[in-house]
């Protein structure tokens with residue numbers, strides 16, 4: 403189950419997309435540039451954004467969805483606060499990248515391309531990130547984590563959870579007593 407943006411947030415996103423669509427033509431070839439614009443602006447493509455693109459180009463929603471899902475570059479859920487990219491390029495794949503992905507998925511109870519309900523974590527499989535000597539590699543919030551192993555997956559997630567709890571405790575402490 404994914405906790406999507408609040409209604410207000412979603413409305414702002416859709417308003418932004420509507421105003422930017424006007425810059426595009428209405429031919430089918432505009433579909434990918436439109437999807438790229440949406441993802442670039444909002445980091446993911448919501449269901450309503452797919453409907454808007456379909457309506458704008460006068461094509462079926464399933465056609466837009468079909469094109470969008472064909473390309474790995476598009477996301478359909480808002481990214482989590484901690485975004486985890488798992489490299490499945492050749493070197494990483496050979497060294498067990500898929501086991502690392504499976505471990506992240508199992509630990510966070512989400513699949514590749516999804517975001518946890520609390521929006522803390524999201525997972526994405528990616529192609530070679532250019533650090534093959536460190537395979538298998540994951541990139542967590544833009545920090546490269548080399549020589550990944552299941553125990554490292556556990557340690558990373560635990561570290562983030564401890565940080566979050568600490569921040570929440572600090573926040574509570576700084577709130578005025580009632």
Ligand code: FES
Nearest residue numbers: 489491494530533
């Ligand atoms: S294949 Fe993973 S970093 Fe190159």
